[in-house]
Amino acid sequence: MSTRGRYRNGLESRRRILIGAAQSFGRRGFAGATLRQIAAEVGVAHGSLVQHFGSKDELLLAVLRLWDEDLTDSLPELHGVAFLRGLGDLVRGHAERRPYIELFLTISVEASDPSHPAHDYIRARATRVRERVVAELKVAASSGDVLTSDEYELECAARELLALMNGLEMQWLLDPDVDLGGIFQPYLNQWLYRLGPMSMSPAS
């Protein structure tokens, strides 16, 4: 009983720290955010952050792992061309999840530096995300919705789609008035049309 109560408080604290840290890292970047300022926003002592996570580096990685899971869970449970079409909804959904986009774009760009604490994690994540898209393209190819099965062509198609998505999100971070879904959807239609059999009419 008392053990469970204490444990639950610790978990609850941990969860609140992770949320506050994610927002701080997203807004100010890893170097720009400080443990004291995160602790102040969350409402705990700064010592507690180190107590829970060991170091600032480890806190960042814990934050990335948690939010990465959240985003992965929000992916549509679809496959092949249905999954790819679902990306339109996904990007529209991103407009309601600014802190997530802020975190992953900010950290992804700064983690290009090999000495960044999240460098390895972010590189692996980029590969994982791209391979998921390639995998769905292959499913779509096997059902005839995508014409080519050439590995390199599919990888380039995935890179192009993800580049557009991230580039648009960059513009939207700088100016929240940008219509994320309104620009992405027509591109997505065109992208699917180009990959698919010509008989498929492009959605308006």
Next chain:
Amino acid sequence: MSTRGRYRNGLESRRRILIGAAQSFGRRGFAGATLRQIAAEVGVAHGSLVQHFGSKDELLLAVLRLWDEDLTDSLPELHGVAFLRGLGDLVRGHAERRPYIELFLTISVEASDPSHPAHDYIRARATRVRERVVAELKVAASSGDVLTSDEYELECAARELLALMNGLEMQWLLDPDVDLGGIFQPYLNQWLYRLGPMSMSPAS
């Protein structure tokens, strides 16, 4: 004579500081870079940086203004569809200018935060770049190479193109093996084809 000599030394110092600072800000971000470390790399005392530029904030802005000019000068002196086609060469050229791309992508993403010292500058820059593309699209429209003249449609087209460019550059920062030009060129062809009269054959 002696006046000119002293002045030239000052300018030379200033120039070397700007180069070192640009690389540091690009690699480690604004908060991650330190005046001491920049000074050490350039080979001057850290006091000299403040002497020249007044503050770290001002140093960043001086760096952005200088490199922005360099990039603007490297734009093709072409207009309309010729300018737009020239963007393929421009992006291929970016592969040889990693520090420039590193600087502007890193700072652009962190400057989404309104409290970032380069927030206003980066927002204005993004608008300026986009408006240049829209202007060339209008020229292309007036010569019949682009079908629509609708302001909003052209702005969306420009946003899409720039998003893809920046998103690809992001991937390339994380993995320099990415073939920047090889992925951008086919997209550019498709983009021009889609905007232009259907009679125009898409370049391979």
Next chain:
DNA sequence: GTCTATAAGAAGATAGAC
């Protein structure tokens, strides 16, 4: 598990010698 207090170092910026 959370707090306060503190250690040890690094940051940006200033002052004054040369």
Next chain:
DNA sequence: GTCTATCTTCTTATAGAC
């Protein structure tokens, strides 16, 4: 114009009370 030395503040991380 450039340097060294210093001021003040803030950083991450640790230690120990409760």
